[in-house]
Amino acid sequence: MSAFLIRRLLRFVVVCIGVSLVTFSILHASGDPVALIMPEAPEADRAKLRDALGLSDPLPTQFVRFVANAARGDFGQSFFHREPAFGLVVERMPTTLGLTCLAVTLALAIAIPVGIYSAVFRNTLGDHAATAIVFLGQSMPVFWIGIMLMLLFAVQWRLLPVSGWGTWSSMVLPAVTLGAFTTPLFMRIIRSSMLEVINLDYVRTARAKGLSEWLVICRHALRNAALPIVTVTGLQFGLLLGGAVLTETVFAVPGVGRLIVGAIRQLDFPIVQAGVFLLAIIIVSVNFLVDVLYVYLNPTVRLH
Amino acid sequence: MAVMLPRATVAYEVGASIAGGSRAWRRFALNPAALVGSAILLVMVSVALAAPWVAPHDPAKQSLLRRFTPPMWQTGGNAAYPLGTDQVGRDVLSRIIHGARISLLVGVSAVLVSLVVGVSAGLASGFMGGKVDTAIGTVVDVSLSFPQILLALAFVAALGPSLVTIIVVLGLTGWERYARVVRAEVLALREKEFVEAARAIGVGRLRIIVRHVLPNTVSSIVVMSTLQVAQAILAEAALSFLGVGSGNAYPTWGQMISLGRDFVTVAWWLATLPGLAILVTVLAINLVGDRLRDALDPRTI
Numbered sequence: 001m002s003a004f005l006i007r008r009l010l011r012f013v014v015v016c017i018g019v020s021l022v023t024f025s026i027l028h029a030s031g032d033p034v035a036l037i038m039p040e041a042p043e044a045d046r047a048k049l050r051d052a053l054g055l056s057d058p059l060p061t062q063f064v065r066f067v068a069n070a071a072r073g074d075f076g077q078s079f080f081h082r083e084p085a086f087g088l089v090v091e092r093m094p095t096t097l098g099l100t101c102l103a104v105t106l107a108l109a110i111a112i113p114v115g116i117y118s119a120v121f122r123n124t125l126g127d128h129a130a131t132a133i134v135f136l137g138q139s140m141p142v143f144w145i146g147i148m149l150m151l152l153f154a155v156q157w158r159l160l161p162v163s164g165w166g167t168w169s170s171m172v173l174p175a176v177t178l179g180a181f182t183t184p185l186f187m188r189i190i191r192s193s194m195l196e197v198i199n200l201d202y203v204r205t206a207r208a209k210g211l212s213e214w215l216v217i218c219r220h221a222l223r224n225a226a227l228p229i230v231t232v233t234g235l236q237f238g239l240l241l242g243g244a245v246l247t248e249t250v251f252a253v254p255g256v257g258r259l260i261v262g263a264i265r266q267l268d269f270p271i272v273q274a275g276v277f278l279l280a281i282i283i284v285s286v287n288f289l290v291d292v293l294y295v296y297l298n299p300t301v302r303l304h
Numbered sequence: 305m306a307v308m309l310p311r312a313t314v315a316y317e318v319g320a321s322i323a324g325g326s327r328a329w330r331r332f333a334l335n336p337a338a339l340v341g342s343a344i345l346l347v348m349v350s351v352a353l354a355a356p357w358v359a360p361h362d363p364a365k366q367s368l369l370r371r372f373t374p375p376m377w378q379t380g381g382n383a384a385y386p387l388g389t390d391q392v393g394r395d396v397l398s399r400i401i402h403g404a405r406i407s408l409l410v411g412v413s414a415v416l417v418s419l420v421v422g423v424s425a426g427l428a429s430g431f432m433g434g435k436v437d438t439a440i441g442t443v444v445d446v447s448l449s450f451p452q453i454l455l456a457l458a459f460v461a462a463l464g465p466s467l468v469t470i471i472v473v474l475g476l477t478g479w480e481r482y483a484r485v486v487r488a489e490v491l492a493l494r495e496k497e498f499v500e501a502a503r504a505i506g507v508g509r510l511r512i513i514v515r516h517v518l519p520n521t522v523s524s525i526v527v528m529s530t531l532q533v534a535q536a537i538l539a540e541a542a543l544s545f546l547g548v549g550s551g552n553a554y555p556t557w558g559q560m561i562s563l564g565r566d567f568v569t570v571a572w573w574l575a576t577l578p579g580l581a582i583l584v585t586v587l588a589i590n591l592v593g594d595r596l597r598d599a600l601d602p603r604t605i
Contacts, residue, residue: 018442018446022450029459135587135594139582139590140582140583140586143545144583148576238451242453245451249546261457264457265548267461272458280449
């Protein structure tokens, strides 16, 4: 167990370094960042700023400095806001994570019962309807779902605010949008993992013992089907945060996604780097936790 | 005798895959969902190719007199502009038709980039093992740690938006699945007798990979590619929705939705209709991909 943990921790560190390298290269992909900060300045002034920012050092030196600074949460001043970029990102993180959690809760509340129904009543009309919804949901751009909901509930029926964040009513549309994007994914996983276990011997034994079908499904089948759900949630966390970025942009939710998208438009690289780095580290950590959790939940993995 | 064995085995494998292929093809062709999906795709591709001749108007032609003309079935609509006009009087139908070009072009090209990178990485990983495998595995882990759309957005913006940049960046942020699946297949295939036999008679490593292993991974690559094109089209739409598209010169569906969002209170059709175009295209591709997977799944043969 501890050998597994150490190996997994080592990989976590290596992946974090890789994440830093990619984040670091965003700035350098632009060619000359200084030309973006002061486009009209003469070359002499640009050279001075380049020296001050350490951009004339060799790339490996710059990268080591970047990692050291990133570890302390220092990504430099935002070009645009004139404030430390990291603080601006951290400030908005609760909003993004809140939106994501609301959406996941909503998605699970719909996907678990529907997914189980689909698996238990396989190939019935209800199952086909659920499959059709999964296909439709996975073929719609999330930002378009958002605009369509906005069109109906905010513009047509005037039930909910068009955009914003803070009051409960303003959270409904963003959460439903991201939830609608997430639900089909969960539905498919729950259906297929329930199908895997539902015909196994131990489930048949439970049935043969005379347990009610309800108890068999909830107590025996669902517990084993839950493992893939946890893993896939971890793996799809990046997709989910990507969906959050788009949802925030549609509804003007003041989260990290909207901040980063705005910063990308203004080529405000410190914010872009801080935001992308932090989101990636969250994803890496979630996957690390899921892996460790998985081993605790499923003793057979420990052998490998 | 030792020389004859691998030839015979290879012939057997190839023969089996061709027979399996025609059976799979029949299963695919008889499926209504697959047929509908293929028909929609055929129409989409033809319309995209023939856009300048099919579109009723020039997609860029503005007319301030005809701003916000609703679709023809609404009061105030005009049969000359079946799907209405936008905030500067451009014909929505013509813009949707021209937008299909960008979506399909970017979707297919980005997937080709992913395919080349991912399949090479997967083959190298599976065959060489050891340090190469660990290194590629780490790169895969790292690139799966970013929200694809955000990373693509940042790099497209930094490199300067253009059609080529978008294709390359989307391609380089979507290859991981190929690498993983091909690696897994290689690990399974390399233990097979026909590969061992080829190795035994001294066939070179590269030749084994190209002639013996790669052909056996084709069906899963085809299935994956279909589904990946759907993802790439959605990603391109998201990029141009966020304003880092291929520039304003040519209409794209994502950019149309983004503009339509600003006029959502006065003209519902501007954001709705291009989104429907995305939905129909991506749905058709997903249906075809899903049926292909079912048809080619070796477990059901």
